[in-house]
Amino acid sequence: MQQKRIQNRIAESRWTQAYVVSAAILVWVIAGFHNLAIIVPGICLLLSTYLMMELNNANALIRIYSRIVSCSYVIFATMAALIFPTIQSAIIMLGFIGFYTFAFRCYQDSHTPGYTFYAFFCIxxxxxxxxxxxxxxxxxxxxxxxxxxxxxxxxxxxxxLGLILPYWFYAGYLIVKGDITTLFNHFTNIAVFTEPFGLKILNTNQIITLSFVLTCALIGIIHFINKKRNDNIRTRLFYQAFITINLIAIIFLFLQPQHYEALLSVLIVTTAPLIAHFIALTRTKVTNWMFLILTYTAIIITLFNLWIFLHKYL
Structure with a gap:
């Protein structure tokens, strides 16, 4: 029987999620005292965390009992929110998590227009x-x-229909408001491009946070590719979906880095299950050290982003 290391005890503990969420709430409260704009994204984070838990539980993304998927998500999301305390990233994360939550319920069932509608409604x-x-x-x-x-x-x-419905209500609101040009401008923005690979527009804490998320994504992808034979076919297909969207978001980010905030949000949603799979299902001395390094790095980056955030709004 393989030895349970620190990473396994933390990943399988029923208390891990409580500690992580409590620590995240403390960070959000401290930030909220200095900028009330972060409160609404915080509420969205609670809802998206619940959906991430449901996504994990309903689809057995980790084949052992573990809350590490939602814990990883909370850590990433808190880190990112301190860079951009706006509702945009919170809604994007909520939308993509909602898509996976509803879409995965349609597995091998071509007669699920309801769940499909809700999935694309979220997008x-x-x-x-x-x-x-x-x-x-x-x-x-x-x-x-x-x-x-x-x-x-x-x-x-x-x-x-799921894609059209939100715009049906949005257009109606703009017509009543007498500002329908806003909708046209909204769609014309999809064709706005800037210089690719212009990462110089990112500041230090944005680059550090992005590098950490990308490192976790790379670790998670390599681990899953090497160990996917241990998962059932259904789980493999779901993780391949995460990897596909993750890689598209990475390519998109390097080609159009002005969308950093939105694409980091997409990356967070897909990276959380990937790194959680690595943390929960590896048991070697090397992976234990990697887990500790990632954990301490996440804490340091979060504190650094919090310090930048407080310094900005003091």
């Missing part, structure tokens, strides 16, 4: 604050076909 809601979310649509439809195995004419039409 459409994210696109209202960041219209470039539509760039992910071809990949999401392919994932529905190849990974979730639920594409059918009926479900495809449901996905279109």
């Amino acid at each position: 459409s809601m994210a696109s209202i604050v960041w219209v470039q979310a539509f760039y992910f649509l071809p990949a999401l439809w392919i994932i529905i076909r190849t990974n979730i195995l639920s594409m059918s004419p009926r479900n495809f039409i449901a996905s279109l």
Whole structure:
């Protein structure tokens, strides 16, 4: 029997989530005293954390008892919120988590227009604050076909209706307000491009946070590719979906870094399950040291971002 190391005891503990969420709430409260704008994103974080828990529980993303998926998400999201205390990133994370939550319920069922509608409704809601979310649509439809195995004419039409409905209400609101040009400007923004690979627009804490998330994504992807034979086919297909969206977001980020805030939010949603799979299901001395290094690094980056945040709003 393999030895349980620190990473395994933490990953499998029923108290880990309580400690992580409590620490995150403390960080959010400290930040909230200096900028009330962070309160609404904090509320969205609680809701998205609950959805991440449901996503893990309903689909057995980790084949042992572990809350590390939602814990990883909370750590990443708190880190990012201190860089951009806006509602945009919170809605984008909530939208993509909502998509996975509903879409995964359609696994191997081509007669689930309801869940398909809700999944793409979530993406459409994210696109209202960041219209470039539509760039992910071809990949999401392919994932529905190849990974979730639920594409059918009926479900495809449901996905279109889910995409249209938020804009139906949004357009109605703008018409009543007498500002319909806002909707046209919103869609024209999808064709706005800047110089690719212009990472010089990012500041120090943005680069540090992005580097940490990308490192976790790389570790998680390599680990899953090497160990995917231990998971069932359903879990493999779901993680392949995470990896696909993760890689698209990384490429998108390097090509158009002005969308850093939104793309980091997408990366956080897909990286959390990947690094959680690594933490929960490895037991070697090397991976234990890697876990400790990642944990201390996450704490240091969070404190650094909090210090920058407080210094900015003092």
